Each structure stands twice: as structure tokens, then as C-alpha cells.
């Protein structure tokens with residue numbers, strides 16, 4: 001019985017991976033060497049240049065599709081994308097923010113891990129330098145947005161946990177411990193300040209620019225300063241074990257306890273169908289939209305922790321309630337994400353990171369030996 005269930009799950013994973021790869025192949029014809037927008041409108045992505053924080057997700061999906069299928073068209077376009085990321089770095093085009101990790105881990109780092117092409121190392125290190133240049137010694141954190149040192153923007157945000165892997169890759173390449181020191185200091189500041197006493201999280205946290213002392217938490221994309229943005233909690237669920245692996249320190253007993261509490265807060269605030277609302281303040285009976293991307297990120301967190309059973313359940317919920325398999329001509333892999341509810345951006349729409357993390361979760365389940373690009 002158990003074996004049959006596992007077989008069925010593997011078949012589902014394969015079916016969904018095949019479907020996602022098919023969508024990707026079709027999307028590639030439309031986007032060419034351009035990129036899809038961060039989120040869709042009425043299910044369709046806009047054609048954009050390499051100018052947002054999300055472009056790496058597209059290239060990351062191409063790399064996964066190449067690993068899964070071995071089809072050269074995915075590798076060729078991914079390598080073409082890499083040139084665009086190199087140019088973006090040379091031009092310092094829309095890089096005055098901390099999301100350089102999201103951009104370069106899934107494009108150039110992925111290319112380096114797949115091809116071991118030596119020339120890519122210097123690109124990775126330069127990208128890491130741009131990220132490291134946002135480090136604020138006073139406070140010991142990487143400033144998320146705005147001009148570095150801007151007193152009004154003296155804050156970190158929880159999403160940053162996914163930017164730290166780039167610093168660890170630069171450390172691996174150069175042996176320069178400075179990258180690791182920045183990553184560890186920033187991680188420590190995130191965890192100490194952004195996790196509340198009840199193990200929910202703030203989206204962002206401000207520091208006093210004069211003293212560097214922790215000041216206050218606030219939201220940016222959540223419902224309120226005191227609520228818990230679902231995707232923020234999910235960034236922690238994936239970002240914490242990623243850091244444990246990349247720092248090569250694992251979790252201490254206390255860190256593991258903290259992690260379990262952070263996960264439990266997420267689980268305890270899921271509605272009965274287990275698909276999170278966009279903010280965990282909402283629950284059964286609410287007519288607010290869900291955020292499927294938060295669940296896809298959390299599923300990758302479960303896989304990073306080797307909790308494959310729970311990850312499989314999350315993927316099954318995504319498959320049942322959000323997969324675009326029933327749509328006539330889908331461009332997104334999963335429906336029902338929310339980008340920024342307050343700005344009316346990408347509400348109840350596919351988004352690139354939801355698609356990417358759904359594929360990452362599927363491919364992690366498909367090949368448990370695979371080490372993701374982070």
C-alpha cells in the first residue's frame with residue numbers, strides 16, 4: 001500500500017515536471033532572449049528586459065528543465081541569459097537593492113555549478129561584491145532597499161535570507177572570509193530581530209542609523225505591521241536551513257527549536273485546505289486571496305530539512321488547488337499567487353517565483369540527490 005502511494009506520488013511529480021517543462025518550452029518561443037514580468041496579468045506574463053528582482057527565476061527554471069530533460073534548447077537559452085546578467089552587472093543596471101542574490105544564484109551561479117566554466121567565477125564574485133557593498137557596519141546587516149546609508153531605509157527584510165547563498169558561493173570561490181562574515185552577521189541580525197515572541201515574523205526591521213541598535217519591525221507587503229505576511233514566513237522556512245547548510249554549521253539545538261516554532265506558526269495558521277492566505281492573519285471563511293507561492297517556498301524549505309513527506313503533502317496541495325493544468329493555454333505553472341496585495345500587484349495571479357519554487361520542489365522530489373543552485 002505504502003509503495004503504491006509512493007509510486008503514485010512519483011508519477012504525479014513526473015507528470016507535473018513534464019507539464020512545467022512543456023509550458024516553459026512554449027513560453028520560450030514568446031519571450032526569446034527577453035524575460036517574463038515578475039507576475040502575470042490575467043494569467044499572461046508581459047515581455048520585459050532583464051530589469052527586475054525576478055529575472056533569475058526564469059533562468060533558474062531553464063536550468064532545472066535542462067537538468068531534467070537534457071534538451072539543449074534549455075541550456076542554450078540559459079547561457080544566453082547568463083550573458084544578459086553579465087551585461088547587467090557591467091552596467092550596474094537596476095542593482096541598487098539586495099536582491100542580487102536571487103538574480104545571480106539562479107543564473108550565473110547555476111551556470112557555474114552546471115558547466116564549471118572558470119570564467120563565470122569572476123562574475124559571481126563581482127555580483128557578491130555589489131551585494132556586500134550594501135552591508136551596514138553600524139547594525140551589522142545588509143540594507144535591503146534604497147541608497148546605502150539612507151536613514152529612512154535603514155532596514156533589512158526577511159526575503160534577504162535567500163540572497164545570502166551568493167555570499168557563501170563567493171567565499172567558496174575566493175576563500176575570502178569577509179563574505180562569510182557579512183553573511184553570518186546579517187543572518188544573526190535577521191533571526192534575532194525579525195522573529196517575534198510568538199514565532200511569527202515581521203517582514204522588515206529597522207535599525208537606528210546613528211547607533212545601529214535594533215529599532216522596530218514593520219511590514220511592506222503584509223496586511224499590517226503586527227500581522228504575519230505568509231511569504232515572509234515561508235522565506236524563513238527555506239532561508240534558515242539553507243543558511244545552516246551553507247555556513248556548514250548546521251543548526252544548534254536552540255536554532256532547531258526556533259526553526260520548528262517558525263514552521264509550526266505557519267502550519268497552525270493554514271486554513272483547513274492547507275493553502276495559505278496571502279497573510280496568515282486570514283483564515284477559514286475569509287474571502288481574501290491565497291498565496292500559492294508561499295506554499296511552494298515552504299515546500300522547498302521542508303525538502304532542505306529532509307522533511308520530504310511534508311514537502312510531498314504541500315506539493316500535492318499546490319497540485320490540487322493551484323496547478324494550471326486545467327487552464328486552456330497557461331503561461332504560469334501555478335495559479336493563485338499574490339505579489340503585493342496593498343499595491344494591487346499580481347493578486348490571484350501566477351508569479352515567476354511561485355513557478356520557480358514549484359519546479360524546484362518538484363525537481364528536488366524527483367532527484368533527492370540534487371543540490372539546488374543556492
Ligand code: GLY
Pocket residue numbers: 159221231339
Ligand atoms: N522578495 C519580494 C517578494 O517576495 O515579493
